[in-house]
Amino acid sequence: MYLTGLAAGPMLRDAVLGDLHEQFAAHQLSRGKFWWQTLRSVFWLTWLQCTEAGRWRCAQIGLTASLSLALFWLWELNVAQAWSWPMAKTLLAWSPLSATATCQTCYAVLYVLPFAFVAALTCASEHQRLRSALRMLPPVVLLGVVALVPVVFYWFSPGPYDGNKLFRILQGALVITALAAVAVMRNWASKHAVTT
Amino acid sequence: MGKQKFLGEFEMIVLAALLRLDDDAYGSRIIDAIDEHADRSVSIGALYATLKRLEQKGLVTVRQGEATPVRGGRAKRYFKITAEGQRQMQRSLNALRNLLVGTPVGAVRWVS
Numbered sequence: 001m002y003l004t005g006l007a008a009g010p011m012l013r014d015a016v017l018g019d020l021h022e023q024f025a026a027h028q029l030s031r032g033k034f035w036w037q038t039l040r041s042v043f044w045l046t047w048l049q050c051t052e053a054g055r056w057r058c059a060q061i062g063l064t065a066s067l068s069l070a071l072f073w074l075w076e077l078n079v080a081q082a083w084s085w086p087m088a089k090t091l092l093a094w095s096p097l098s099a100t101a102t103c104q105t106c107y108a109v110l111y112v113l114p115f116a117f118v119a120a121l122t123c124a125s126e127h128q129r130l131r132s133a134l135r136m137l138p139p140v141v142l143l144g145v146v147a148l149v150p151v152v153f154y155w156f157s158p159g160p161y162d163g164n165k166l167f168r169i170l171q172g173a174l175v176i177t178a179l180a181a182v183a184v185m186r187n188w189a190s191k192h193a194v195t196t
Numbered sequence: 197m198g199k200q201k202f203l204g205e206f207e208m209i210v211l212a213a214l215l216r217l218d219d220d221a222y223g224s225r226i227i228d229a230i231d232e233h234a235d236r237s238v239s240i241g242a243l244y245a246t247l248k249r250l251e252q253k254g255l256v257t258v259r260q261g262e263a264t265p266v267r268g269g270r271a272k273r274y275f276k277i278t279a280e281g282q283r284q285m286q287r288s289l290n291a292l293r294n295l296l297v298g299t300p301v302g303a304v305r306w307v308s
Contacts, residue, residue, distance in 0.1 A: 016240055017270055018270030026266075
């Protein structure tokens with residue numbers, strides 16, 4: 001009897017691993033290729049068995065992590081390690097905290113904010129409160145501003161990494177891509193939110 | 197008139213492999229068939245992702261098969277093209293043929 005739906009996770013896993021095993025047994029795969037294919041299959045199996053919401057959440061987590069990593073990267077390179085630069089200098093001069101504490105606070109704010117926003121948005125979408133692109137706009141814009149400040153600063157400030165244009169472009173592109181993807185996903189989520 | 201959906205290239209290749217293999221179409225065999233007849237190496241993951249998409253479109257059905265020792269005791273998963281799958285494949289092939297017929301450089305030869 002033909003089944004409909006590939007919902008049964010273990011059955012699909014068995015089929016994929018069985019196919020790999022069979023190919024390996026038939027010497028169609030070397031041991032290295034067998035393990036490489038197995039690893040790739042694990043990714044695909046996870047992806048296939050994820051629900052739409054699960055995929056969206058995974059993507060969100062990944063994007064948030066990459067965005068945070070980008071911010072961390074930018075912050076470490078721009079301010080924490082080269083704090084004689086104008087922005088860091090001004091910030092450190094104004095801050096009542098020690099240089100280390102100021103740097104750490106800035107880092108924490110930059111790091112936590114994207115997380116907080118995405119967490120809040122996820123929570124909101126799960127409660128079916130996100131129904132329009134308009135509602136997601138302020139947090140995304142805010143997130144964008146927060147994320148782009150170091151990028152813009154970096155772009156126009158002299159620094160030890162000036163010579164490497166590609167390095168800067170990659171950093172900027174990473175943050176912008178992550179933000180665009182978050183925005184797209186937000187849009188998707190708002191369109192697919194179940195009306196209660 | 198509603199917009200018709202056409203199959204992607206890899207979807208057509210997979211469906212063609214299912215037609216070729218008939219009742220013996222499961223992962224490993226499908227990969228072998230594509231490799232042998234379409235000269236294209238395919239990863240298992242990409243294949244299953246496509247099969248799932250085809251199944252969701254109603255172009256493929258799936259049934260659980262037997263477990264064999266050569267598969268480490270794991271069961272096979274057989275796939276079969278549906279009537280709708282065959283119709284869509286025909287439509288996509290027709291579209292391709294219609295586009296090619298009448299073009300220069302002897303394109304007609306490819307589709308005849």
